[in-house]
Amino acid sequence: MIRVGIAGAAGYTAGELIRILVNHPAVELRYLQSESHREEPIGRVHRDLLYSKQVFTDLDFDDIDVLFLCMGHGVSARFLSENKIPPSVRVIDLSNDFRLRASAGNFVYGLPELNKDKIMECQRVANPGCFATAIELALLPFAKSGLLTDRITVFGITGSTGAGQRPTEETHYSNRAQNLSVYKVFTHQHLGEIRETLQEAGAKTEPDIAFVPVRGCHTRGIMVNVVFQSKATLEELTTLYKTYYEQHPFVLMSDEPVSLKQVVNTNYCFIHPDKEGDNVLVTSMIDNLIKGASGQAVQNMNLMFGLDEMTGLRLKANYF
The missing domain is CATH 3.40.50.720 (NAD(P)-binding Rossmann-like Domain)
Incomplete structure (x- = not known):
């Protein structure tokens, strides 16, 4: 034992x-x-x-x-x-x-x-940090393949448990319930580890990540939406994901849009890629506490x- x-x-x-x-x-x-x-x-x-x-x-x-x-x-x-x-x-x-x-x-x-x-x-x-985990898992296959662009936009929403147990004005129920607010825009503490991780995975240069974190009105769970540009087809991007994560049981790619309820209280990360023109959207869902x-x-x-x-x-x- x-x-x-x-x-x-x-x-x-x-x-x-x-x-x-x-x-x-x-x-x-x-x-x-x-x-x-x-x-x-x-x-x-x-x-x-x-x-x-x-x-x-x-x-x-x-x-x-x-x-x-x-x-x-x-x-x-x-x-x-x-x-x-x-x-x-x-x-x-x-x-x-x-x-x-x-x-x-x-x-x-x-x-x-x-x-x-x-x-x-x-x-x-x-x-790793919670936001870092969700964002890194969304981007690792692209970093390794060399397809990751220098400019990445991330919009992420996290539950109130991400702020810890000690009550604050921002986590007080009357402020958090039925409310959304941004914080640490472009300066979140997880950005450093995300940049280092993507470079270690194979990114050609240190990516410029415009990250907008949002306080959600739920207690647990993170949704991140990552946007960047690529000439690769959706089928090629999907194959990259499935190939990269085939030996990693906790990361699952879905052909359909994903939601927080699918991952809350689990150790899974569910990912869904989408594409329109050259714009790529990758949605990544995890439970921030697990x-x-x-x-x-x-x-x-x-x-x-x-x-x-x-x-x-x-x-x-x-x-x-």
């Missing part, structure tokens, strides 16, 4: 991680650490776990095989510098502290659809420990 510890276990991503891991056939969930809820029952924070008798405790690094860091951006790096983690313990970080090459150190960027072989051999993984965070982290853990990457992640969407 893989002995698991979670640092920062009180937030949304940790809650989803716990939900997945309690049913994982190869995992023993040993330690759930939270500075603000130490010794409290986890069901007091994660209200869907009222039946659990587990409590938040300190971590024993000598008694785990893998450590998940579900901490705020900037906190993970400090946590690792302040704690001596045995070299044998694998680390999967869900913050943005180690995603960029300049700060990665010995972390591998944890997008299985790009770095599967590297993830299987590494000790530390930087889990494929965009905790599910992808478990997928990475599976690869690191030599398991089938789908283990514990065969989740069905709540379509109705």
